[in-house]
Amino acid sequence: SQELEQSPQSLIVQEGKNLTINCTSSKTLYGLYWYKQKYGEGLIFLMMLQKGGEEKSHEKITAKLDEKKQQSSLHITASQPSHAGIYLCGAAPSGNQFYFGTGTSLTVIP
Amino acid sequence: GAGVSQSPRYKVAKRGQDVALRCDPISGHVSLFWYQQALGQGPEFLTYFQNEAQLDKSGLPSDRFFAERPEGSVSTLKIQRTQQEDSAVYLCASSLGVGVGAEAFFGQGTRLTVV
Numbered sequence: 001s002q003e004l005e006q007s008p009q010s011l012i013v014q015e016g017k018n019l020t021i022n023c024t025s026s027k028t029l030y031g032l033y034w035y036k037q038k039y040g041e042g043l044i045f046l047m048m049l050q051k052g053g054e055e056k057s058h059e060k061i062t063a064k065l066d067e068k069k070q071q072s073s074l075h076i077t078a079s080q081p082s083h084a085g086i087y088l089c090g091a092a093p094s095g096n097q098f099y100f101g102t103g104t105s106l107t108v109i110p
Numbered sequence: 111g112a113g114v115s116q117s118p119r120y121k122v123a124k125r126g127q128d129v130a131l132r133c134d135p136i137s138g139h140v141s142l143f144w145y146q147q148a149l150g151q152g153p154e155f156l157t158y159f160q161n162e163a164q165l166d167k168s169g170l171p172s173d174r175f176f177a178e179r180p181e182g183s184v185s186t187l188k189i190q191r192t193q194q195e196d197s198a199v200y201l202c203a204s205s206l207g208v209g210v211g212a213e214a215f216f217g218q219g220t221r222l223t224v225v
C-alpha cells in the first residue's frame with residue numbers, strides 16, 4: 001500500500017514567518033494532492049501536482065513535486081492566522097483507494 | 111445542495127448500539143468515498159462506490175461496518191454494535207469522475223463518540 005509521511009507533525013509559527021511542510025512517499029507518486037482541514041470541518045482542496053518538477057502556487061501557498069516524484073513540499077510565505085489548520089497530502093489512487101498522509105497541524109500566532 | 115452534506119454532525123452512541131451515518135453527495139457525482147479519521151490522524155479509506163456499485167470495501171475495519179448507496183446518490187454508513195474504538199470523525203467525499211482527484215469534495219463529517 002502507498003504510505004505517505006508528513007513532517008513536521010505540528011508547527012507553531014509567528015505571523016509573517018515562512019514555513020515548509022514535507023510529504024514523502026514510499027512509492028512513486030503519479031499525482032499528489034494537498035488538502036487543508038480546519039478543526040471540525042471537511043477537507044478543502046488546495047492543489048494537485050502530477051509531473052516531476054511541477055510547481056504550483058495559490059495566493060501565498062506554493063507546492064512542488066520533486067523530479068523523482070516521491071516527495072512534495074508545501075511552502076507558505078508570510079503566514080497569517082487564516083493559514084492555521086491541518087494540512088494533508090494525498091496520493092492519487094492505484095485502484096480505487098486514495099491515501100492521505102499523517103497530517104501537519106499548523107498554528108499561526110498573531 | 112451546493113456541497114456534500116453529512117448528517118448528523120455529531121452522534122453519541124452507547125457501546126453496543128447501532129448507528130447510521132448519512133451522506134448526500136453533490137448531485138450527479140459518480141464516485142463516493144467514506145473515510146474514518148481518528149483524533150490527530152489523517153483520514154483512512156473505508157469504502158468506495160461508483161454509482162450504486164460498491165467497488166472497494168477493503169478499508170472497512172470489521173464486519174460490523176456496512177455501507178450502501180442503493181440508488182447511486184445518498185449513501186449510508188452503518189455501524190453495528192458500536193465499540194469505543196469506533197469513535198472518530200467519518201468523512202464522506204464525492205467526485206464527478208471515477209476515482210479521487212481534483213474534483214473530490216468533502217463533507218464536514220460526522221463526529222461519532224461511543225461511550
